Amino acid sequence: MKKQIAILGSTGSIGTQALQVIEEHPDLYEAYVLTANNRVDSLIAQARKFMPEAVVIANESKYPELKEALADLPIKVYAGEDALCQIVQENPVDMVLAAMVGYAGLRPTMNAIRARKPIALANKETLVVAGELINELARVNGTPILPVDSEHSAIFQCLAGEGNNGIEKILLTASGGPFRTFTHEQLATVTKEQALHHPKWEMGAKITIDSASMMNKGFEVMEARWLFGVRPEQIEVVVHPQAVIHSMVQFEDGAIKAQLGMPDMRLPIQYAFSFPERVRSSFPRLDFDTCSALTFERPDTTRFRNLALAYEALHRGGNMPCIVNAANEVCVYAFLTDRVSFLGMSDVIEKTMMRVPFLAKPTYEDYVQTDAEARRVAEEILTKNN
Numbered sequence: 001m002k003k004q005i006a007i008l009g010s011t012g013s014i015g016t017q018a019l020q021v022i023e024e025h026p027d028l029y030e031a032y033v034l035t036a037n038n039r040v041d042s043l044i045a046q047a048r049k050f051m052p053e054a055v056v057i058a059n060e061s062k063y064p065e066l067k068e069a070l071a072d073l074p075i076k077v078y079a080g081e082d083a084l085c086q087i088v089q090e091n092p093v094d095m096v097l098a099a100m101v102g103y104a105g106l107r108p109t110m111n112a113i114r115a116r117k118p119i120a121l122a123n124k125e126t127l128v129v130a131g132e133l134i135n136e137l138a139r140v141n142g143t144p145i146l147p148v149d150s151e152h153s154a155i156f157q158c159l160a161g162e163g164n165n166g167i168e169k170i171l172l173t174a175s176g177g178p179f180r181t182f183t184h185e186q187l188a189t190v191t192k193e194q195a196l197h198h199p200k201w202e203m204g205a206k207i208t209i210d211s212a213s214m215m216n217k218g219f220e221v222m223e224a225r226w227l228f229g230v231r232p233e234q235i236e237v238v239v240h241p242q243a244v245i246h247s248m249v250q251f252e253d254g255a256i257k258a259q260l261g262m263p264d265m266r267l268p269i270q271y272a273f274s275f276p277e278r279v280r281s282s283f284p285r286l287d288f289d290t291c292s293a294l295t296f297e298r299p300d301t302t303r304f305r306n307l308a309l310a311y312e313a314l315h316r317g318g319n320m321p322c323i324v325n326a327a328n329e330v331c332v333y334a335f336l337t338d339r340v341s342f343l344g345m346s347d348v349i350e351k352t353m354m355r356v357p358f359l360a361k362p363t364y365e366d367y368v369q370t371d372a373e374a375r376r377v378a379e380e381i382l383t384k385n386n
């Protein structure tokens, strides 16, 4: 029986690489449903190639175009956010790859967890916004959450076979992004073109900007906390520019295990699909002749203030990470449309954190309200600054 995979966000960077994994193993995996937000052309092309049971386009205005283009095929066509939330619950679905970007991934992922569909989680914002709630939902339903983020997959791989052996520390590696060596003065004038050019990974625009500002690493600290049940003090960020070590775990006896490899997301995607097994792949191998030096540095939370803000949100807990996530989403899209400077993003996020009411024990409805309020406040601050 082939594993039937529902891909949320199939037209994105993770989504298209997931389809490459499926193509590599037609005997093991099948795309049951493909979904996109806006990119109807690539969704049509993917549907024609992979022949899923259904496709969903989140943007309802694109429905007629999609429907017409697939009229000659026996593929069900749906549109809208509710359809996205329902399709993941269908009986034949064996696994849901959450590869949408941002807060929008939260609700469909929660629905898939409720339907007890194992989650391959790329959409880290889901755990940033509502990690405690998601963990509880997964526990109650007995739904496994398998990491796709390369660092978390590395940690997960290091933990395989360790049973209840105690984790002393998680060493979360960071490439440092394109501005690792930039001074504060240089950071003040960087452009979106520079920020969109990541030295090691080719990814969607939002996570690429988050990587440049190191907000991504702050989010990954939160993600690690919820995925592996460790305290924030047990997670240490290590800047490792070569991006060969994808992360490490230090156990109670002092031993450190690491996972190494090429910077290629297809491996963590495939591992989430195949766990607990490993399956053969044709992806490029790491060549030690070309990586003679592995170096390590401390992260600089003064130059990269977003990382400090993420740590603060992590320590305060409650709805604070949700506030930071929403303000950050507003800022990233503002930066991409030249409405805020690179360093200006941290100012807006910090002000939003001060202005949105803090809730220590938020419910799902509180998160929805917090997200909306934080977006409104961040927009207001942006508009006033301009």
Ligand code: NAD
Residues within 6 Å of the ligand: 008, 009, 010, 011, 012, 013, 014, 015, 035, 036, 037, 038, 039, 058, 098, 099, 100, 101, 102, 104, 122, 123, 124, 125, 148, 149, 150, 201, 202, 203, 204, 205, 206, 207, 265
């Ligand atoms: P991307 O922008 O390339 O793709 C996003 C996908 O989500 C697209 O298919 C888009 O159509 C869909 N989408 C966006 N907004 C939507 C909405 N409102 N409703 C429905 N669908 C929507 O992003 P990406 O780089 O593939 O990243 C996806 C997620 O994976 C992010 O959460 C990111 O942090 C995480 N991630 C990505 C990488 C990577 O290498 N790209 C690595 C680790 C984690």
Ligand code: MG
Residues within 6 Å of the ligand: 149, 150, 151, 220
């Ligand atoms: Mg990562």
